[in-house]
Amino acid sequence: MKRLLIVMCVLSLCIGGIANAQEDQGVQNEQPAVTGQAPEQKAPAVPTAAQQAKPEVMPEIVVTATRTRQEARKAPTKVEVVKAGQLQDTNVVAVDQGLKAMPGVQNNRREGAIGMTYPFAGIQLRGFPRASQTLVLLDGLPLNNYEGNAPWSSIPMGSIDRIEVVKGPLSSLYGGGAMGGVVNIISKTEYAPLSFSMTKGSYDLTGMSVSSGFRVKDVTYHIAYDRKTIGPIDQYYTTTRGGVAGELIDTASGDTNTRFVGYQSWKTKMDNLDLGFNWDVTDDSALAFKVVNSTFSWVPETSTSLFDSTYDITGNERAHDTRIFNLSYYNAMLKNVEISLNAGLTDNYEDLFIMAPGSGESTRPNKRYSLGGQANITLPFNNTLTVGVDASQSKISTEDLSREPYQKTKAKMRTAGAFLQDQWKATDFLILYAGARYDYWRAFDATNTSPTGDEIPSRTKAHVSPKVSVVVLPDSKTTIRASAGDSFRSPAIWDLYAFSYVPGRGRRLPNPDLDPETARCYEAGIERLFFGDRLTVGATYFQNDIEDMIYRVTIPDTDPEDSQNQNIAEAYTKGYEVALNFKVSDDIGAYANWTHTKTKITEAGEFELYSGAAIEDKEFTGVPKDVYNFGVNIKQDKFWADVLLQYVTDQFYKEDNTDTIDNRFGGYDPHASLDVTVGYRYLKNCSLSVSVLNVSDEQYWEGTDKNPGRTYMVKATASF
Numbered sequence: 001m002k003r004l005l006i007v008m009c010v011l012s013l014c015i016g017g018i019a020n021a022q023e024d025q026g027v028q029n030e031q032p033a034v035t036g037q038a039p040e041q042k043a044p045a046v047p048t049a050a051q052q053a054k055p056e057v058m059p060e061i062v063v064t065a066t067r068t069r070q071e072a073r074k075a076p077t078k079v080e081v082v083k084a085g086q087l088q089d090t091n092v093v094a095v096d097q098g099l100k101a102m103p104g105v106q107n108n109r110r111e112g113a114i115g116m117t118y119p120f121a122g123i124q125l126r127g128f129p130r131a132s133q134t135l136v137l138l139d140g141l142p143l144n145n146y147e148g149n150a151p152w153s154s155i156p157m158g159s160i161d162r163i164e165v166v167k168g169p170l171s172s173l174y175g176g177g178a179m180g181g182v183v184n185i186i187s188k189t190e191y192a193p194l195s196f197s198m199t200k201g202s203y204d205l206t207g208m209s210v211s212s213g214f215r216v217k218d219v220t221y222h223i224a225y226d227r228k229t230i231g232p233i234d235q236y237y238t239t240t241r242g243g244v245a246g247e248l249i250d251t252a253s254g255d256t257n258t259r260f261v262g263y264q265s266w267k268t269k270m271d272n273l274d275l276g277f278n279w280d281v282t283d284d285s286a287l288a289f290k291v292v293n294s295t296f297s298w299v300p301e302t303s304t305s306l307f308d309s310t311y312d313i314t315g316n317e318r319a320h321d322t323r324i325f326n327l328s329y330y331n332a333m334l335k336n337v338e339i340s341l342n343a344g345l346t347d348n349y350e351d352l353f354i355m356a357p358g359s360g361e362s363t364r365p366n367k368r369y370s371l372g373g374q375a376n377i378t379l380p381f382n383n384t385l386t387v388g389v390d391a392s393q394s395k396i397s398t399e400d401l402s403r404e405p406y407q408k409t410k411a412k413m414r415t416a417g418a419f420l421q422d423q424w425k426a427t428d429f430l431i432l433y434a435g436a437r438y439d440y441w442r443a444f445d446a447t448n449t450s451p452t453g454d455e456i457p458s459r460t461k462a463h464v465s466p467k468v469s470v471v472v473l474p475d476s477k478t479t480i481r482a483s484a485g486d487s488f489r490s491p492a493i494w495d496l497y498a499f500s501y502v503p504g505r506g507r508r509l510p511n512p513d514l515d516p517e518t519a520r521c522y523e524a525g526i527e528r529l530f531f532g533d534r535l536t537v538g539a540t541y542f543q544n545d546i547e548d549m550i551y552r553v554t555i556p557d558t559d560p561e562d563s564q565n566q567n568i569a570e571a572y573t574k575g576y577e578v579a580l581n582f583k584v585s586d587d588i589g590a591y592a593n594w595t596h597t598k599t600k601i602t603e604a605g606e607f608e609l610y611s612g613a614a615i616e617d618k619e620f621t622g623v624p625k626d627v628y629n630f631g632v633n634i635k636q637d638k639f640w641a642d643v644l645l646q647y648v649t650d651q652f653y654k655e656d657n658t659d660t661i662d663n664r665f666g667g668y669d670p671h672a673s674l675d676v677t678v679g680y681r682y683l684k685n686c687s688l689s690v691s692v693l694n695v696s697d698e699q700y701w702e703g704t705d706k707n708p709g710r711t712y713m714v715k716a717t718a719s720f
Contacts, residue, residue, distance in 0.1 A: 076469030125180035127573030154294035169487035201713035231267035252667025321350035360401030
């Protein structure tokens with residue numbers, strides 16, 4: 001019934017838009033035509049003095065929502081954009097931090113400098129609980145690794161032009177992995193001759209970056225490099241050691257747990273290098289190449305146990321090294337046809353884990369090859385047709401020496417898809433989108449010495465993901481959108497074949513019988529400008545009905561608790577996003593947004609190793625019900641300031657939702673954080689800024705560890 005009401009409301013708005021469009025015809029006729037034909041020539045009007053003083057604002061163009069260049073307000077779903085200047089003004093040091101204030105986005109990276117020690121922070125969109133349900137792209141190249149995580153820390157900040165975030169199902173264009181949406185990191189094509197920055201902050205955070213670009217005839221070359229070191233960090237820490245007595249502490253589930261409580265120190269080092277070129281082959285064609293090399297190390301220093309100071313609670317050691325190669329070609333030499341081709345490789349050639357002192361190594365080198373192409377064809381009657389194909393192949397080879405018997409895994413995965421999308425500008429105020437994609441998935445050449453046995457049969461599945469959308473522009477200040485479509489995600493290699501052991505946290509068991517997860521998704525929203533263009537108000541309702549959702553569950557009667565990924569029969573996420581942006585003056589802007597998300601496992605089914613009764617009718621783990629953001633941006637002459645206040649409500653850490661007591665180990669506490677950045681530009685292209693994160697020094701539990709509290713950062717930049 002709710003879906004029917006939504007559809008009826010959208011249809012009534014469309015009908016109202018048709019009527020209102022006649023009243024606003026003069027405004028609509030000023031919009032550029034989609035057909036590509038030259039507009040009718042008219043005698044230029046003499047501008048007034050006010051018009052001469054105020055330059056014309058060009059509409060924002062985005063590419064991710066439709067895989068074509070499209071005016072943002074005409075895209076079938078709301079596209080959130082973060083530009084390079086915003087990243088610089090807020091002193092962001094990892095890409096995902098720039099998404100923190102967006103509605104519908106949940107970032108699981110920890111606060112402050114200590115968050116930089118986690119290379120694979122999870123980004124969740126629209127209540128989907130796993131990072132692997134969000135597709136992350138670098139200039140269209142998939143970055144998600146064997147677990148489905150993205151190496152956010154591998155991208156030099158100085159090489160980013162903007163980040164586009166599209167929430168909602170995009171499997172009809174991008175295939176598996178785009179269930180919750182897509183994050184597309186778009187690189188710069190123009191660089192200053194020389195840019196430089198230095199950073200200093202809490203936990204002995206030290207950073208430097210340098211970038212340079214130059215042009216020789218038709219080729220633009222660039223280089224961008226950054227380095228960050230953090231630590232040693234003296235951080236509150238809890239851990240266990242099997243068979244060794246520890247301290248009994250209260251948990252968020254109301255019971256007690258034997259843990260070692262103390263302080264741990266570790267040191268983290270990150271180096272990123274980005275090299276590339278853009279070659280303007282002709283006026284209508286271009287070739288671009290980029291290679292990124294990233295190294296990450298996390299080495300324990302010292303530790304102190306409050307229960308027994310002689311006992312070593314030093315944590316794990318990690319190393320993650322990645323190379324990214326991306327080659328793309330664009331050609332618009334044919335009339336009404338644009339062609340783009342791309343090929344790339346994401347190679348995690350070093351992936352090392354040492355789980356505890358004295359334990360053996362766990363290595364997981366993996367790589368993913370990608371290839372694709374598409375054509376955008378302008379047709380008569382205001383139609384734009386997009387057709388394309390793409391394919392990828394992943395492989396992994398793991399060796400886990402942390403516990404006998406030693407485990408070794410090898411596996412490959414292949415996906416291939418073909419997609420079709422039609423954009424039809426039916427009238428000046430009505431745009432229709434319809435498309436579908438066919439995907440084929442295969443997991444093969446898998447061997448595993450874990451309890452599933454050496455012989456693992458190949459798996460294949462196919463899926464079709466359709467989607468339809470409507471955009472109504474009743475006047476120049478209002479945009480109404482509605483869409484419905486399917487999405488899916490095939491299991492990641494690690495979902496199927498992983499076997500790992502973490503001391504005190506049990507074994508992670510493989511499940512080679514996992515099926516792809518699917519969802520039917522609905523969305524409806526409206527955005528309206530008031531007081532000229534000073535106030536923007538928007539609201540979006542979304543609902544995702546999920547089948548066979550891949551969900552990690554614990555196995556009872558195991559100590560410590562083992563876990564395994566299973567297909568949950570049915571579940572849903574639904575909610576709404578409300579956002580306001582107010583331009584107080586030309587120098588001051590303010591914004592507020594609220595995301596409300598409700599999740600539930602409606603039918604858990606029966607598992608081979610675990611009965612689903614304990615998680616049926618429970619909420620997802622790691623998804624807060626409400627997130628509130630309030631912010632102010634000030635830019636006046638040489639001074640700027642950015643303020644963000646965020647409040648996050650409760651979220652569950654245990655899948656049976658028993659962790660309901662705040663301020664205790666094993667739970668995620670509701671919390672507020674206030675982040676402030678102030679800066680000053682001196683000379684011509686130099687600046688100095690200070691950021692204080694979690695100003696109120698609020699400390700709260702995040703699962704097994706506490707938030708570190710207040711941190712700061714000072715940054716100096718120069719550009720020539």
